[in-house]
Amino acid sequence: MKVALFVPCYVDQFYPQVGIASLQLLEKLGVKAEFPAAQTCCGQPLANSGCEKDALPIYRHYVDTFSDYDYVVAPSGSCVYHVRKHFDKLEQTPEVQQVRTSAYDLIDFITTVLGVTEIPGTFPHRVGLHLSCHGQRGLHQANESEMTPVRDGQLRRLLGSLNGIELTELDRNDECCGFGGTFCVSEAAISARMGQDRVADHVRNGTTVLTGGDMSCLMHLEGIVRRRQLPMRVLHAAEILNGTLS
Amino acid sequence: MNHATRAAKFVGDADRTTWHDETLWFVRAKRDKAVYAVPEFQDLRELASQIKDHTLSKLDTYLEQFEEQAKRNGVHVHWAADAAEHNAIILDIIRKHNATRVVKSKSMLTEECHLNPHLLSNGIEVVDTDLGERIIQLRDEAPSHLVLPAIHLKKEDVGETFFQHLGTAKGEIDPQVLTEAARQHLRARFLAAEVAISGVNFAVAETGGVVVCTNEGNADLGVNLAHVHIAAMGIEKLIPRLSDLAVFTRLLARSATGQPVTTYTSHYTKPAAGKEMHIVIVDNGRTKQLGRPDFRASLKCIRCGACMNTCPVYRRSGGHSYDFTVPGPIGAILSPNIDMKKHSSLPFASTLCGSCSDVCPVKIDIHTQLYKWRQVLGEANEIPASKKWSMKLMGRLLTSPKVFGVSGKLARQGIKYLPYSLTHARHFNVWAVARELPTPPKQSFREWYQQQAKNPA
Numbered sequence: 001m002k003v004a005l006f007v008p009c010y011v012d013q014f015y016p017q018v019g020i021a022s023l024q025l026l027e028k029l030g031v032k033a034e035f036p037a038a039q040t041c042c043g044q045p046l047a048n049s050g051c052e053k054d055a056l057p058i059y060r061h062y063v064d065t066f067s068d069y070d071y072v073v074a075p076s077g078s079c080v081y082h083v084r085k086h087f088d089k090l091e092q093t094p095e096v097q098q099v100r101t102s103a104y105d106l107i108d109f110i111t112t113v114l115g116v117t118e119i120p121g122t123f124p125h126r127v128g129l130h131l132s133c134h135g136q137r138g139l140h141q142a143n144e145s146e147m148t149p150v151r152d153g154q155l156r157r158l159l160g161s162l163n164g165i166e167l168t169e170l171d172r173n174d175e176c177c178g179f180g181g182t183f184c185v186s187e188a189a190i191s192a193r194m195g196q197d198r199v200a201d202h203v204r205n206g207t208t209v210l211t212g213g214d215m216s217c218l219m220h221l222e223g224i225v226r227r228r229q230l231p232m233r234v235l236h237a238a239e240i241l242n243g244t245l246s
Numbered sequence: 247m248n249h250a251t252r253a254a255k256f257v258g259d260a261d262r263t264t265w266h267d268e269t270l271w272f273v274r275a276k277r278d279k280a281v282y283a284v285p286e287f288q289d290l291r292e293l294a295s296q297i298k299d300h301t302l303s304k305l306d307t308y309l310e311q312f313e314e315q316a317k318r319n320g321v322h323v324h325w326a327a328d329a330a331e332h333n334a335i336i337l338d339i340i341r342k343h344n345a346t347r348v349v350k351s352k353s354m355l356t357e358e359c360h361l362n363p364h365l366l367s368n369g370i371e372v373v374d375t376d377l378g379e380r381i382i383q384l385r386d387e388a389p390s391h392l393v394l395p396a397i398h399l400k401k402e403d404v405g406e407t408f409f410q411h412l413g414t415a416k417g418e419i420d421p422q423v424l425t426e427a428a429r430q431h432l433r434a435r436f437l438a439a440e441v442a443i444s445g446v447n448f449a450v451a452e453t454g455g456v457v458v459c460t461n462e463g464n465a466d467l468g469v470n471l472a473h474v475h476i477a478a479m480g481i482e483k484l485i486p487r488l489s490d491l492a493v494f495t496r497l498l499a500r501s502a503t504g505q506p507v508t509t510y511t512s513h514y515t516k517p518a519a520g521k522e523m524h525i526v527i528v529d530n531g532r533t534k535q536l537g538r539p540d541f542r543a544s545l546k547c548i549r550c551g552a553c554m555n556t557c558p559v560y561r562r563s564g565g566h567s568y569d570f571t572v573p574g575p576i577g578a579i580l581s582p583n584i585d586m587k588k589h590s591s592l593p594f595a596s597t598l599c600g601s602c603s604d605v606c607p608v609k610i611d612i613h614t615q616l617y618k619w620r621q622v623l624g625e626a627n628e629i630p631a632s633k634k635w636s637m638k639l640m641g642r643l644l645t646s647p648k649v650f651g652v653s654g655k656l657a658r659q660g661i662k663y664l665p666y667s668l669t670h671a672r673h674f675n676v677w678a679v680a681r682e683l684p685t686p687p688k689q690s691f692r693e694w695y696q697q698q699a700k701n702p703a
């Protein structure tokens with residue numbers, strides 16, 4: 001199994017520890033992933049801004065970089081969702097079809113492809129889960145409150161398998177955090193308010209470690225947590241599951 | 247002014263935003279409860295979606311069938327290409343009867359066509375009889391929600407409006423007292439009305455009848471008291487058979503308010519003895535939307551308002567921030583069809599979280615259409631030039647791994663070495679108004695990885 005790690009640009013620059021944790025976690029689970037140096041971006045920021053045409057060369061570059069791999073794994077459901085859903089704009093060559101089906105969110109890959117249901121480790125904290133919309137509603141990695149009252153999902157299960165962990169229950173299980181890519185700039189006021197409300201829900205319900213599978217939402221929420229100097233750590237789920245933190 | 251500017255103004259009142267958000271979330275939660283209680287709810291959605299898809303694919307046939315049946319029932323059928331024709335037809339009917347007093351139950355179509363101002367300027371008194379509609383009519387405001395038109399108002403606001411217009415005591419905010427005042431006020435209008443206008447929730451091709459769903463019974467009271475009934479409907483209101491209706495009535499009220507069914511589901515098929523019934527069928531841009539394959543499905547909308555209640559942006563920006571008759575996610579995909587320039591910011595008033603598509607009872611792919619409208623707007627140069635150019639630059643940057651690595655490093659180092667006052671200045675960095683920037687690490691992942699490769703541990 002030839003596996004590549006796709007590291008979104010903001011993770012590369014600002015959260016290298018998330019890329020490292022992803023790589024190490026995969027290794028512990030028996031998968032040695034490569035990081036193809038030619039990789040850049042999935043093109044989502046442009047496409048979501050209405051510039052899909054300008055993103056096409058980026059899509060092609062992504063395809064060139066990753067079409068040789070059986071799986072491309074990213075610690076960000078949003079990028080994966082973009083590749084799977086919006087690379088339909090490219091001519092559907094075998095290479096394009098390959099990257100569209102081989103793209104996996106890290107947690108999805110661990111759960112569905114590797115079939116892992118439990119991670120050994122201990123994390124004795126009150127952990128609040130932030131479900132990213134693209135992971136949850138886009139890639140169906142968790143149940144949606146629009147459909148069912150049952151709160152279940154891949155990340156909830158994996159984290160729940162750690163010793164000593166206590167998952168907090170939120171008033172609103174899966175409301176969007178308001179990051180939204182360029183939305184956080186073009187609709188800055190609403191984006192900030194959405195993030196503040198999301199964080200407040202965690203505070204109200206006793207979260208001391210806020211986590212999720214998508215670093216972009218977490219970057220936004222971390223910015224708010226730190227601005228408000230709240231007693232809460234924000235970590236990508238890979239960092240927790242990798243077990244190097246306590 | 248764009249959506250973001252209007253939204254920023256709304257959200258600037260933090261307490262009111264909290265109240266607005268929680269009020270609508272409450273409705274969403276009621277909807278959830280009602281939905282969870284029906285095990286086949288997702289099947290119903292699929293069924294409704296398919297019925298609507300089918301109907302839209304044969305709309306011409308069903309419209310003709312509907313007209314023929316309605317005429318057979320003794321109903322006058324009129325066709326209006328646009329808002330002006332719609333208004334002219336209705337004014338004409340009213341004038342033919344030498345009428346001046348008109349009551350109107352809830353109809354987003356007549357809002358869309360700006361019927362009220364047209365009638366008023368022609369000397370016709372038109373009174374909205376839905377309580378929420380009446381409140382905003384007295385205040386001369388537009389509805390801020392499809393089914394809860396006055397949801398942006400608190401009881402204090404309503405008390406003040408009724409004090410000014412209906413003579414209730416100053417400071418009276420008891421909902422019971424205020425509603426009673428509205429009832430008395432409206433009763434007189436109902437009794438005096440010569441013509442009653444209603445909207446249409448569903449038009450049944452097979453029977454030629456129309457169905458109106460209300461909770462207040464105001465449509466029935468109006469229609470049954472007045473001599474003439476005018477029902478105004480968009481061409482997309484059709485369903486093929488009466489038996490299809492059950493699918494929609496089960497979905498509509500549950501999605502809208504969490505009720506199993508609306509209090510009144512009224513069927514109007516033919517005029518009562520000695521009375522007249524008219525149906526005005528309106529296009530007003532709908533066939534244009536039907537001609538856009540990517541956006542056609544927006545015409546399946548049954549106006550339940552669920553996508554608004556669930557929308558985290560709508561709940562925090564208010565219906566008026568959309569500046570379009572239909573606000574919220576569905577408004578954001580309907581409005582560019584009408585005026586692309588004016589409404590160019592609406593498809594961007596979303597994080598594309600997808601909750602709207604997941605609550606929509608007729609399964610409109612709302613968030614996908616938002617994404618697609620963005621592309622149409624980008625192509626038509628209806629997005630800010632600065633955005634367009636920065637995206638073009640980014641496009642170049644992101645196809646060249648070398649330049650990409652260097653520029654990323656520059657950005658990271660920039661945060662590290664530039665003074666806080668500069669990186670966090672409101673003018674330079676919108677991000678930092680409410681958030682801290684990430685703490686820049688010593689090494690990027692890429693640098694770490696390369697180092698690892700050179701000296702494996």
Ligand code: SF4
Nearest residue numbers: 547548550551553606
């Ligand atoms: S788009 Fe769907 S959810 Fe929104 S108002 Fe229409 S039917 Fe209801």
